[in-house]
Amino acid sequence: MSNVIVNRVAEFLKRFPPFSFLGKEDLTRVAQSVEIQFLEKGEMLFRQGEAARPHFFILKEGLIQLVENSPKGEQIREVCDEGDVFGVLALLGKRPYVLTSKVIENSLIYAIPVAVFEKILEENSRVALFFAAGFAAGQVVVRQDLSQGQKARGEFKKDSGDHSLLIFSDQSAVIFSEKVVCCSPDTAIQSAAKEMAQAQVSSIVICDENKFPVGILTDKDLRTRVLAAGISPENPVSQVMTSPVITRNKQDGFSNLYLTMIRHRLHHLVLTEDGSDQSAVCGIISDHDVFLSMGNSPAVLIHALMNTLEVVEMRKIRDRAEQMLGYYLENEVSMEFVASVMTEINDVIIRQALEIVKDQLKAVYPEMMGIRFCFLSMGSEGRAEQLLRTDLDNAILYEDVAQNLKSRAVEYFQKLGEGVVEVLLACGFDPCPGKIMASNPEWVQPLTVWKSYFTEWILHPSPEALMKVSIFFDFRSVAGSKALAEELSAHIYQEIGKKQVFLNFLALNAMKNPPPLGFFRDFVLERSGENRDQFDIKLRAMLPLTDLARLLVLSHQIVGINNTFRRFEKLAELEPANAELFSQAGKAYEILMRMRALEGMQSKSNGRFIKPRSLGKLQRQLLKNAFVPISELQEIVNIRFQLDYFRR
Structure with missing residues (x-):
């Protein structure tokens, strides 16, 4: 493969995880090993039940469906889009394909040898975690965003930041059992089974006199190696146990432990003090534990x-x-x-x-x-x-x-x-x-x-109309026909174009909330009611920023950006002279969102009202710093929309 082709392949792979996690040397090695395959519409890359090939695949161009053949007929399970990685079970388990890949449009794929990638898996924890999380989630296609739907990209694909690791990084600790049921190699099979039943566990670890693991016996082994084979339950467990036993250190981390289980097709993994079979057993992790560990991904x-x-x-x-x-x-x-x-x-x-x-x-x-x-x-x-x-x-x-x-x-x-x-x-x-x-x-x-x-609302911007505008102008299509929502958006901008003065009234509305800090630079608190002496973070701080961002984006006729910090990001592009202020405003809004969410989680409320006295000195200063862009933005809006004239 020429250097030009290798470079092109590497440039493409670098755009998508897990390849985006690779260093230049590893990426080049993968790109050099890639086999480029062209598939015509109607072809099958692999079929359900076929033995796995020594490659997994990434779609470069075209459209491929992964379908399941069942008694009910053919069902589409996934639609592969550009950058999707599929056929990945071959990477870890070398098991038969669970789905059939149908080429719907002429397609170009990159076939990546498993042998080349296995070493990278062992050395690169980010790559390992990416695949481990995908398998724990039951994915047959591993893609860079969260959605399991067809061609689901949306906002995630627009992000230049690398979020793939964060998606699955919520494993603060792997769930595993420290109370491991053990027995000696000469223990009778029936006795071992009784110990498992009494402890309500699905495995027993066989240890030598030093408590080092020499084998493992599972409930599946009892069915297939003892009952089905007609072995006497009086025989020692050493005759039917799996040996040597595969072990790992409990400190290895989720991705390493789970990948070991997938690679060796284990339902149980024995954990020892130093990770080898020459140290004492200290725990065991089951595939059920894996599911629980991944439960909040x-x-x-x-x-x-x-x-x-x-x-x-x-x-x-x-x-x-x-x-x-x-x-x-x-x-x-x-x-x-x-x-x-x-x-x-x-x-x-x-x-x-x-x-x-x-x-x-x-x-x-x-x-x-x-x-x-x-x-x-x-x-x-x-x-x-x-x-x-x-x-x-x-x-x-x-x-x-x-x-x-x-x-x-x-x-x-x-x-x-x-x-x-x-x-x-x-x-x-x-x-x-x-x-x-x-x-x-x-x-x-x-x-x-x-x-x-x-x-x-636009032609007659009464106070009530402007209140509705602050809610309804941020509409977003969640389900159904997006074309209808787009037609409504086009109508809105057309109407604003007819009556530009509407933006001046909208600006007045955006300025109605007073600054969050009083004359002595202390928080403006509620004076009465059930929230007396509390700070309304929504009304006093977040709402002014959302209103100002909406107003300025509307004034630039920008369609399709509703999110407040994305609006400020876009405004920074459109107005370089104010880029730093808009950037600060976006960061301020993120701080306010975080503080409100934390307050809500702690108080089991909507987080709207915060008691300043409950905040630490650093938190109070952080909150005050987040207010700074509000007054500066209000000054810009006051001048730009000639609000002193409109107040007369």
Whole structure:
């Protein structure tokens, strides 16, 4: 392979994990070993049940489906997109393929020899963790984002940062048993089985006089090597145990332990003091322990959500997601990443809720199944910033229907909205105090009505209209027809273009909240009510930043960026002179999000109200520093939108 081709292959691989984790030397070695294969539409790369080849694959161009052949017929399990790694079971287990790969479009793939990559797996923990997490999540395609769906890229692919390690790095400790049942090699099989039964374990470790492991016997061994083979239970365990026993050190870390189990196809892995079979047994890890250790990985949670339509189970999974959130907050993981993870989880819950309710309604409203609609999230969830299960802001937008279907459409989508909100409330989300939810008929409307809403708010920006604008302008399509949402967005910008003065009124609204600090640079606290002497971090600090970011992005006619810190990021590109200020504002907003989420986790609330006295000196200063960009941004807006003139 010429150097030019090797370089091109390396450049492509470097864009995708786990290859993005490799150093230049390792990446070049992999690129030199790659076999480039062209597959025509209709071909099969491998078939279900075939012995694994000595390669795994990454899709360079084209489209490949992974399908499962079952008594019910052929079912599509995955659709491979550019950069997806598949056929990976060959990498670790050398077991038969569990799916068939069908070439849907002419495709170009890179076949990577397992032999070349095995050494890298042993030496590079990040690569090992990437694959281990994928297997623990039950993935047949290993990709760089969290979604298990077809061609799921979205916001994750837009990120230049490397998040793949963080996705699966929530293993603060591997779960394993320290109470290991052991016996000597001359123990009778029946006696060993009784010890296993009494201890309610699925394995027993056979040790010598020094308590060093010489073998292991599992419940599977009892079935296949003793009962099925007709061996006398009076015989010693040494005759049927697996020996020599594979051992590891409990300090090795999750990825190394789990990869060892996959590579050797073990259901149990013995842990010793120094990792060898020449030291005492100190623990054992089972494949069940592995599952529990991976239980709060985003990939596992999303996979579980996508495979259940039981509301009770969905609630339990969302509760586990909150535990994961706590881990991320405590370990200072990037807030942009954390928000992306929690948004993906919330979005999957909404989509599953829609499936549940649509299935309930389809028999009664069969004619509605072909009507396009879009479920919109708004407010913090619309901005992809809802970390805690705070109040819901959502709506339904559906296409205009023929006159004879209008009443049926109103009934159907109203019931759909009510059903989805009911599921979300059952999953622990709070209802919107202002009833801006898809259960409210006012916010379940066809496209023409939604257009008229926004036209009215823009042409007649009353205080009430501006309040609604602050919620509804941040809508995001979560499920259904995105084309409808895009058409509504285009209408909004068209209307703003007709009445530019609307932005001045929006600017006035963005300035209505006073600075978070008083004259003596102390927090402005609530003066009365149940939250007296507490600081409203949402109203005083976060809302001004979201309002200012929205206003400035709208003034630049930027479509499709709802997230507050991404808005500031974009503004920094558009206005280099103010780039540093916008960058500070984005970082400030991340700090505020983190502090609110931490407060919510600690107080089991929505985190909106914080007691400044409960904060440490460093936390108080960090919070005050986050306020600095607010006043500077307000000064810019005051001048740019001539607000002194509008206040007269």
